[in-house]
Amino acid sequence: xxxxxxxxxxxxxLETLTTEAFRPDLAEIDRLPTLEIARLMNGEDATVxxxxxxxxxxxxxxxxxVAERMARGGRLIYAGAGTAGRLGVLxxxxxxxxxxxxxxxVVGLIAGGPDAMVTSVEGAEDSAQLAxxxxxxxxxxxxxxxxxxxxxxxxxYAIAAVEHARALGALTVGLAxxxxxxxxxxxxxxxxxxxxxxLLTGSTRLKAGTAQKLVLNMLSTITMxxxxxxxxxxxxxxxxxxxxxxxxxxxxxxxATGAPDDEIxxxxxxTDGEVKNAILAILxxxxxxxxxxxxxxxxxxxRAxxxxxxG
Numbered sequence: 001x002x003x004x005x006x007x008x009x010x011x012x013x014l015e016t017l018t019t020e021a022f023r024p025d026l027a028e029i030d031r032l033p034t035l036e037i038a039r040l041m042n043g044e045d046a047t048v049x050x051x052x053x054x055x056x057x058x059x060x061x062x063x064x065x066v067a068e069r070m071a072r073g074g075r076l077i078y079a080g081a082g083t084a085g086r087l088g089v090l091x092x093x094x095x096x097x098x099x100x101x102x103x104x105x106v107v108g109l110i111a112g113g114p115d116a117m118v119t120s121v122e123g124a125e126d127s128a129q130l131a132x133x134x135x136x137x138x139x140x141x142x143x144x145x146x147x148x149x150x151x152x153x154x155x156x157y158a159i160a161a162v163e164h165a166r167a168l169g170a171l172t173v174g175l176a177x178x179x180x181x182x183x184x185x186x187x188x189x190x191x192x193x194x195x196x197x198x199l200l201t202g203s204t205r206l207k208a209g210t211a212q213k214l215v216l217n218m219l220s221t222i223t224m225x226x227x228x229x230x231x232x233x234x235x236x237x238x239x240x241x242x243x244x245x246x247x248x249x250x251x252x253x254x255x256a257t258g259a260p261d262d263e264i265x266x267x268x269x270x271t272d273g274e275v276k277n278a279i280l281a282i283l284x285x286x287x288x289x290x291x292x293x294x295x296x297x298x299x300x301x302x303r304a305x306x307x308x309x310x311g
Contacts, residue, residue, distance in 0.1 A: 017178050019151050019204050021197035029199070041206075044199050048210045051195045059218055062173045062189035066145045066219065067226035069171050071299070074143030076106045076223065079134070079161035081125030083205040084149035084175075084212060085110030086117055091216040097245065099229040100237040106220060109134050111157040128160030135164055142169040147219065149212055150174075151204035153181020153192065162186045175215055177208040191215060228301035231256055236276040236302060249275045257282040276302050284309035 029037060052059075066076060078088025089108030095101045111130060112121025124130060135146065146165035148158035153176030162172045163186050174187030177195055184190025193215060195207040224230065229237045234256055240246040253264045256279045263282060270288035271277035280291040284306055291305075298304035 017152055017154075018194060018196055019177050019198060019208050020202045022201050023197050023199075026199065041199050044207055045210060048193075048195055048207050048214065051193050052211055052214050055191050055193050055215075058189065058191045059215060060222075062191060063219060063222045063226070065171055065189060066173070067223045069143045069145050070105075070223060070227060072143045074141065074145060074171075075104065075138075076220065077109065077135070077138065077140075077144060077146045077165075078107070078149060078216070079109040079131060079146055079158055080149035081111035081116075081155050081157045082120075083209050084151060084155070084158065087209060087212050087216060088147070088149050089117060091213075091220050095220055095224070097239050097241060098235060099224045100239045101224075101229075107138065109161070111155075125155050125157045128156045131157045131160040132164045135161060135168075140165060140168045140170050145171040145173065147173040147175060147216075148183050148187060149216075150181075150183050151177045151208035151212065153178045153183040155183070159183050159186050173219075175212060177204065177211055228299065228304075231276070231279065231302045236279060237300075238275055240273055240275075246273075249273065253278050253282070276300070280305050280309070 026040070029040065070076060078092055079085070080088050085108070089110055092106040092108035095106040096103050110116045111127065112124030115121060116124060144165070146161055148162040150158040159182055162174055162183065166172045166186070166188065172187040173189040173191065174181070174183040175191045176183045177193055179192055179194055181192055184192050193211040195211050198204060198206045198208065200206065234252050236252060236256070238245060238249060238252065240249045250264055250268070252275050253259070253267065259282050264278070267278035267281045271281055271291060277288065277291040277295060280286065280294060280302060281288060284291070284294070286294070286309060294305040294308055295302070298308060
């Protein structure tokens with residue numbers, strides 16, 4: 001399926017998409033009691049995890065490929081328009097405080113730029129050239145990954161981003177919510193989470209948006225697990241940028257080591273507040289500089305650093 005600028009052809013194209021399908025059974029929804037509408041909406045949302053589960057093999061394969069590239073210094077770059085673009089920007093923006101990544105390591109591109117986060121930018125999603133220009137500004141390398149996000153799977157901006165990235169040798173992933181989408185076909189790793197018609201016809205900020213958020217959560221979180229950003233299920237690379245996160249840092253060290261508070265405070269002081277280093281210092285009985293060296297030699301993987309300290 002290819003995009004078109006002809007209004008009649010575009011309307012015909014949209015009518016083939018499951019995310020745009022009309023639900024006659026919901027035609028009287030505006031006349032229902034609020035509680036009943038809420039029940040209907042909640043029931044619709046409950047179907048999304050099952051749709052995601054059906055695509056887990058494709059999601060896992062994409063994650064392994066992304067992690068391999070990022071381990072070589074690559075970046076994870078999301079590209080989308082409207083709700084899809086906002087979800088990519090959201091996921092990218094949460095990585096630095098959660099995993100202590102550099103802000104340039106996970107990047108969210110939205111058609112139309114930052115202004116499009118809150119207002120519609122006329123024609124941005126239909127511009128393939130805009131996608132190419134946005135990616136060229138990032139100076140893509142082969143170790144990078146570009147994830148095109150589009151509920152319909154036909155958004156020109158997302159498709160062009162994937163096609164351009166692939167031509168430059170970067171890894172590509174296409175995340176859509178319709179089967180046989182142009183976006184998934186353009187990418188090396190196509191992920192199509194088919195959630196069916198929306199509660200409100202064509203409002204893909206609903207089930208499709210939820211599905212995209214769940215998949216993006218997996219892409220970034222599991223990639224970071226593979227890169228050694230966690231120790232078990234503890235966020236040992238958390239950036240303590242406020243009081244809540246500083247308290248969380250101390251709690252993570254306590255959960256990982258079982259050490260008393262005074263020992264935790266000494267370890268954090270000796271490692272400039274780095275949670276992962278403090279855990280290693282306590283568990284391996286080493287000083288701050290030694291912990292830093294062991295982690296550097298282990299590419300940041302705490303379990304490997306512990307094994308090296310013990311061996």
